[in-house]
Amino acid sequence: MQQSLLEQLVEALRCMPGIGRKSAQRIAHQLLQRNRDAARHLSRIMADAMQNIGHCERCRTFTENSLCLLCANSKRDDSMLCIVENPADVDAIEEANYRGRYFVLLGHLSPLDGIGPDDIGLNELPKLLDEEQLAEVILATSSTVEGEATAHFISEMVKARGKQVSRIAHGVPMGGELEYSNSLTIAHALDGRKQI
Amino acid sequence: MKVDLTPCYILHSRDYRESSLILEVMSREYGRVSLVAKGAKRNKKHQGINFNLYQKYLMSWVSRSELGTLIDVEIASTMNSMSPQQMMTGFYMNEIVLRLLHKHESHPELFDSYDATIFELAADNTDQALLRYFEKILLQSLGYGVIFDQDQSTGSPVVAGDNYYYKLDIGPCSDVQANGIVVSGKTLIELNNETLLDNKNKNEAKILLRSLLKQYLGDKPLASRQLYEAYIKNKLTS
Ligand SMILES: [Zn+2]
Numbered sequence: 001m002q003q004s005l006l007e008q009l010v011e012a013l014r015c016m017p018g019i020g021r022k023s024a025q026r027i028a029h030q031l032l033q034r035n036r037d038a039a040r041h042l043s044r045i046m047a048d049a050m051q052n053i054g055h056c057e058r059c060r061t062f063t064e065n066s067l068c069l070l071c072a073n074s075k076r077d078d079s080m081l082c083i084v085e086n087p088a089d090v091d092a093i094e095e096a097n098y099r100g101r102y103f104v105l106l107g108h109l110s111p112l113d114g115i116g117p118d119d120i121g122l123n124e125l126p127k128l129l130d131e132e133q134l135a136e137v138i139l140a141t142s143s144t145v146e147g148e149a150t151a152h153f154i155s156e157m158v159k160a161r162g163k164q165v166s167r168i169a170h171g172v173p174m175g176g177e178l179e180y181s182n183s184l185t186i187a188h189a190l191d192g193r194k195q196i
Numbered sequence: 197m198k199v200d201l202t203p204c205y206i207l208h209s210r211d212y213r214e215s216s217l218i219l220e221v222m223s224r225e226y227g228r229v230s231l232v233a234k235g236a237k238r239n240k241k242h243q244g245i246n247f248n249l250y251q252k253y254l255m256s257w258v259s260r261s262e263l264g265t266l267i268d269v270e271i272a273s274t275m276n277s278m279s280p281q282q283m284m285t286g287f288y289m290n291e292i293v294l295r296l297l298h299k300h301e302s303h304p305e306l307f308d309s310y311d312a313t314i315f316e317l318a319a320d321n322t323d324q325a326l327l328r329y330f331e332k333i334l335l336q337s338l339g340y341g342v343i344f345d346q347d348q349s350t351g352s353p354v355v356a357g358d359n360y361y362y363k364l365d366i367g368p369c370s371d372v373q374a375n376g377i378v379v380s381g382k383t384l385i386e387l388n389n390e391t392l393l394d395n396k397n398k399n400e401a402k403i404l405l406r407s408l409l410k411q412y413l414g415d416k417p418l419a420s421r422q423l424y425e426a427y428i429k430n431k432l433t434s
Pocket of ligand 1: 056057058059060067068069070071072
């Protein structure tokens with residue numbers, strides 16, 4: 001038997017993180033009952049975004065252009081490159097007044113999840129590391145075991161090119177993820193970074 | 197079932213919903229279990245304790261189904277930070293345990309061996325024999341009945357000065373017709389007694405255990421080994 005349209009909607013809503021069957025049902029009913037315009041708008045934006053948002057050619061973050069706004073900004077400091085796990089980490093570090101460049105891994109090395117070096121863009125990193133203006137790389141991966149292993153893997157690539165590499169150290173609690181730290185903590189972490 | 201503060205290691209964790217984690221745990225008394233740690237990513241619950249690999253915890257949980265719920269956690273002993281190379285060794289240990297150990301089968305001797313090996317790794321002991329003993333105990337506790345000390349052709353004890361043909365499903369055989377992996381008696385005895393000393397014997401033990409494990413791991417490559425190889429290659433070429 002064919003699913004009703006309502007059932008299909010509930011099923012489709014469950015693709016969102018943290019949305020189970022009950023929540024999906026509640027959302028569907030709520031939108032149908034009193035927010036159809038907003039939902040129509042959402043469906044248009046959603047289709048547009050899924051169609052057109054790709055990855056920045058330099059830093060890999062999400063953007064609908066070939067370069068994201070940060071990479072396209074010529075006023076940024078080309079001598080520094082900060083490597084983070086997630087786009088949300090970029091926002092967090094921006095708030096801490098960092099003015100260099102970024103590279104976004106979109107994850108960390110996690111062999112048991114089948115995530116290896118190429119899956120986090122490390123095959124694209126050398127061309128950034130080889131740029132002449134670059135002097136220092138700051139590794140801001142999470143302080144979990146996987147984040148540490150990732151940082152180490154990258155630090156070997158940087159050191160081989162004779163450039164400085166540091167790891168944010170203080171402030172971010174062991175096992176902590178940047179996204180959940182506040183900007184003051186991150187500012188401390190950036191100031192207190194250690195050369196490795 | 198309710199479990200109170202029992203020794204555990206996390207073998208793997210993955211995000212679950214907004215702020216929770218699903219932990220794949222090896223416990224000393226209850227074997228492998230999957231637990232939800234609610235709110236774990238926000239550090240609010242569980243007294244700000246972080247969930248990390250290679251750290252020994254005491255965990256309490258309740259379970260009504262396959263997936264238990266973590267209700268309390270304490271740090272059992274403080275962990276020394278591990279060198280990246282040792283972290284990768286740990287990935288390998290976790291991967292083979294996850295691949296081979298069934299859920300809810302308790303193997304205290306395997307837990308103790310894991311615990312001791314992690315302790316040595318954190319102390320930056322780089323002796324590869326450590327990993328061989330762990331692999332041996334893993335195979336033994338899984339009930340694969342691997343034999344190192346008795347000649348399966350004659351029934352006599354293995355002799356240090358002799359060479360043997362190790363047949364994977366039988367054990368060491370002195371019979372030349374046996375057609376197995378060639379391994380010296382010295383390696384077999386030292387592996388059995390956990391006294392491997394020379395590199396030659398360590399390498400023989402490595403080849404033997406790799407073949408034994410492969411029987412049970414199947415053809416799917418180990419992701420941790422691939423990562424380690426990529427790491428070494430990266431180190432050499434970049
Ligand atoms: Zn960019």
